[in-house]
Amino acid sequence: KQEVTQIPAALSVPEGENLVLNCSFTDSAIYNLQWFRQDPGKGLTSLLLIQSSQREQTSGRLNASLDKSSGRSTLYIAASQPGDSATYLCAVKYNNDMRFGAGTRLTVKP
Amino acid sequence: KAGVTQTPRYLIKTRGQQVTLSCSPISGHRSVSWYQQTPGQGLQFLFEYFSETQRNKGNFPGRFSGRQFSNSRSEMNVSTLELGDSALYLCASSSTTVQETQYFGPGTRLLVL
Numbered sequence: 001k002q003e004v005t006q007i008p009a010a011l012s013v014p015e016g017e018n019l020v021l022n023c024s025f026t027d028s029a030i031y032n033l034q035w036f037r038q039d040p041g042k043g044l045t046s047l048l049l050i051q052s053s054q055r056e057q058t059s060g061r062l063n064a065s066l067d068k069s070s071g072r073s074t075l076y077i078a079a080s081q082p083g084d085s086a087t088y089l090c091a092v093k094y095n096n097d098m099r100f101g102a103g104t105r106l107t108v109k110p
Numbered sequence: 111k112a113g114v115t116q117t118p119r120y121l122i123k124t125r126g127q128q129v130t131l132s133c134s135p136i137s138g139h140r141s142v143s144w145y146q147q148t149p150g151q152g153l154q155f156l157f158e159y160f161s162e163t164q165r166n167k168g169n170f171p172g173r174f175s176g177r178q179f180s181n182s183r184s185e186m187n188v189s190t191l192e193l194g195d196s197a198l199y200l201c202a203s204s205s206t207t208v209q210e211t212q213y214f215g216p217g218t219r220l221l222v223l
Contacts, residue, residue, distance in 0.1 A: 034212065043114075043200055044214040089153065091212075096166045098143070098212075100153035 135203030
């Protein structure tokens with residue numbers, strides 16, 4: 001069964017801290033893995049997309065890594081800001097499906 | 111480019127009714143996927159359309175159906191609504207291949223009473 005797990009479920013940090021969000025998946029036959037953020041009651045905003053052949057992607061203060069063999073991805077956020085407060089979701093694309101984790105709810109305190 | 115648009119944004123229906131939701135993808139995108147998001151089950155894949163053909167389907171009952179038009183706009187229909195169908199329905203579009211970034215619309219929030 002293709003399951004995606006995100007740890008931790010919630011995280012609260014002071015502004016300026018660097019942090020890591022984790023995503024694990026059981027089936028390594030992926031096409032790609034995508035990180036999204038979702039603000040309350042809103043749709044998803046794509047942050048980074050990592051193809052199955054890639055090891056990492058970077059955009060500004062965000063860096064995502066992918067280790068297919070161990071079924072893991074991490075999202076690193078540098079110098080966190082209150083505007084980073086949101087739920088972060090990882091989504092794994094398979095041939096016939098796209099599976100989402102339950103998300104990590106991040107709160108960055110000023 | 112305009113983003114993915116979904117209409118209506120909010121909808122209230124009663125049990126047993128049917129509902130149709132609409133999604134307009136980003137111009138030039140030919141793939142449209144639909145998802146259901148609930149507090150209990152999280153985000154779940156409903157189906158994906160590409161060039162007017164259903165390419166993939168998630169594990170949902172036959173009451174959930176969809177279609178895609180020649181201009182890539184898509185609709186999903188839910189018949190015989192149940193209380194458990196209350197959810198945020200999200201649509202996403204991508205260019206052509208499975209390796210493309212998906213861009214999501216703001217969603218349609220459906221409440222079934």
